[in-house]
Amino acid sequence: MKKLTMHQKKRREGYAFILPGFIYMVAILGYPLVYNVILSFRNVNVKTFASHKDVWVGFQNYVDLFKNPTFRLILKNTFVFTFWCLLIQFTIGFLFALYFSKKFTFAGPIRGMILVGYMMPMSVTALLGKNMFDKSSGVINDLLMKLNLIHAPVDWLLQPGSAMAAVIAMNCWVGIPFNMLLLTSGLTGISTDVMESAEVDGANSWQRFWKITVPLLKPAIMAVLMLGFIYTFKAFDLMFIMTNGGPLNSTDVLGTYAYNLSFKQYEFSKGSATAMVLFAILFVIGLFYLKLVSSEDD
Amino acid sequence: MRKLRKISAVLLTAALAASSLTVTSFAESEASDHTAATPEQIGEDNGGEKVTLWHYFEHEAEALNKMIKDYNESQSDIYIVPTFVSREELMKQYTIGAVSGELPDIGMVDSPDMASYISLGVFADINDQLTGWEDLDQFYPGPLSSCKGEDGDLYGLPNNSNCLAILCNMDLLNKAGVKPPTTWEEFEEVCKATTDPDNGVYGFAMCAIGNEEGTFQYIPWLYGAGASVADVDSDAGVKSLDFLANLEKNGYMSNEVVNWGQGDALNAFVAGKAAMLESGTWHIAQLDGELKDSVNFEYQYIPMPSEDGHQATVIGGENFGVCSSSKHVDACVEFLKHMESAQNNADWCEIAGKLPVRGDAVELKDFWTADARYKVFNDSMTFAVARGPHPQWPTISEALWTAEQSAILQQSSAADAMAQAASVIDPILAETPLPEAGEASTEG
Secondary structure (H helix, E strand, O other): OOOOOHHHHHHHHHHHHHHHHHHHHHHHHHHHHHHHHHHHOEOOOOOOOOOOOOOEOOOHHHHHHHHOHHHHHHHHHHHHHHHHHHHHHHHHHHHHHHHHOOOOOOHHHHHHHHOHHHHOOHHHHHHHHHHHOOOOOOHHHHHHHHOOOOOOOOOHHHOHHHHHHHHHHHHHHHHHHHHHHHHHHHHHOOOHHHHHHHHHOOOOHHHHHHHHHHHHHHHHHHHHHHHHHHHHHOOOHHHHHHOOOOOOOOOOOHHHHHHHHHHHOOOHHHHHHHHHHHHHHHHHHHHHHHHHHHHHHO | OHHHHHHHHHHHHHHHHHHHHHHHHHHHHHHHHOEEOOHHHHOOOOOOEEEEEEEOOOOOHHHHHHHHHHHHHHOOOEEEEEEEOOHHHHHHHHHHHHHHOOOOOEEEEEHHHHHHHHHHOOEOOOHHHHOOOHHHHHEOHHHHHOOEOOOOOEOEEEEEEEOEEEEEEHHHHHHHOOOOOOEHHHHHHHHHHHOEHHHOEEEEEOOOOOOHHHHHHHHHHHHHOOOOHHHOOOHHHHHHHHHHHHHHHOOOOOHHHHHOOHHHHHHHHHOOOEEEEEEEOOHHHHHHOOOOOOOOOOEEEEOOOEEOOEOOEEOEEEEEEEEOOOOOHHHHHHHHHHHOOHHHHHHHHHHHOOEOOEHHHHHHOOHHHHOHHHHHHHHHHHHEEOOOOOOOHHHHHHHHHHHHHHHHOOOOOHHHHHHHHHHHHHHHHHHOOOOHHHHOOOOO
16 A cells, blocks of 8 residues: 555545534535425425426526515515615614723623523513514503503504514514624723823724724624524514414415425425525625625735 | 634534524424323233324323223223324324324324325325225214225225314393304394494404414305305405405404414404304313313304305314335224224213214214204204315315415405415316316214
């Protein structure tokens, strides 16, 4: 046997190290993904499944979906949900991060308590939301009535617009601590020396924020927005439990719609196609994020 | 930058861990959803082949276990082990099982869902085993038709039936000085007379939730107006939806009905928040059982009101089938025949508070005729309509409850809502029409 050079040996060792991870990725992620892609190009449904009469239909499922007004509504819902969640949770999360980066008594414990929302399983948050926003027995209507802000109970989960607002509110409850956490870590990375010298040079707090904090925090801001987009866009359990996508698909998002098609209507191929649309959008965002991270590194 | 990547990595890991935690907690809750019966409940192992049976009976589970115990002790070919699986979970398991083949030997299914599962290949064709069984003639055609596939073969046997009627809070009706209604017109008048916004009392409560339950409760109104699933956008179909939408518009019915399951609607009625309720046969057992102490008023059941000479209610109930992956199909069919024999069906339905699926079972007891409440349901079976059977019933059903919710929430007119529903339903029925038997009413 030919003797391996040190370099080749190292190389082989390297491959050996990534092999378990590679097998895991292929088996757990690769196989279902490929299966899903194939499924989305066939017409597997309740009528063709058992008899194996399903055929290759190319992009027909995708064409059907985009022609369907319900699917277009759901695509819009997903973007509306993601946009408002990102805007609200980023703004408030950033303000919290700035506020709690000041040294004051109990800053730490209070920040810790805000994190509870992030640690709670989403299913619990969703159940809380369902009960809190209930028209007749929910605490939110009760409070608003007692404060004399409203005179009749609000139809929170019974009207399309307010139901969307309610799920956005519940998602932000989880999203705000997530944003705060990441941005706080970014803030602690900014050297106090820079701030102090800027202060000596006569920069006011507004200028210090825009000229020093924001530019130095840019990598953290981009990361939190990207990750936030990915987490929010693939929402499922919140709507599934809190509103079941209703009323009238107004809180249905791509995740819940794909589940509904596959498991309730037995339209397996259309469900797969919906999941592929979700995947494609997140894939593009993911690529963008990777590019961003690697260019920052250079 | 490196620090940030570390943070992101940590966060991603945390998120992954959190989501896997959620999965674990779901898995745990599912584990508690799967409750296998113990040997004390179903008899010691009789040495026969082990056969699994999945069901979602809750308070009836004890009676089911008792019957299985008797069967396990009476023969030694098979040893049946029943397992409780919640309804939602069971439906998911059938769908997954259609792909993976991991199915029980015998499975329970809600009657309108059976056609889809037959089409998906979940249930075995047991027509040959049942051919020549003289008891078959005794089964009512409605429930039996829900066990048939598109080929007309039997894939299971019905276990019990139920239907819907109107439950009146007589204290509220008497206070308002009105009698139980018999027509839609009278129904609306009673709603008007009993609605009392100051005390949060509505004239009527029903379930219009966005799932099969919502469709189930809507069918009596659709057919009661003289329409059917095949012509939802007809004048009669639009009238049925208009009627319900106007109840909400006039304040006689809460718009919360779109988020209420049938249990939630019953709770509202028992709490005195509604004078009338669209109520199912199985509610009687609950009114006599866990709700007994909460019902502090006189109540009375009446049949669904009629409109223009039309009167309708809807058939509900459960079937049992033998799953296609079972290695003991013949032995399982023998058990089904035993389970649905006249005597066992009568005994079972008395305990469970449901209606038998065969004529000779009803004759064995006066339970369904002596109790005025059960009599209303038993008599209503003469004008009860079945849902489907149709393999794409879930899609038809979604179109129906979507139209119902849309009109009740005043998001669109009844005519527009029904036109939308027809645009979904009509192409499906053009390809695969509803069987004639599905329209036929059964005799109770």
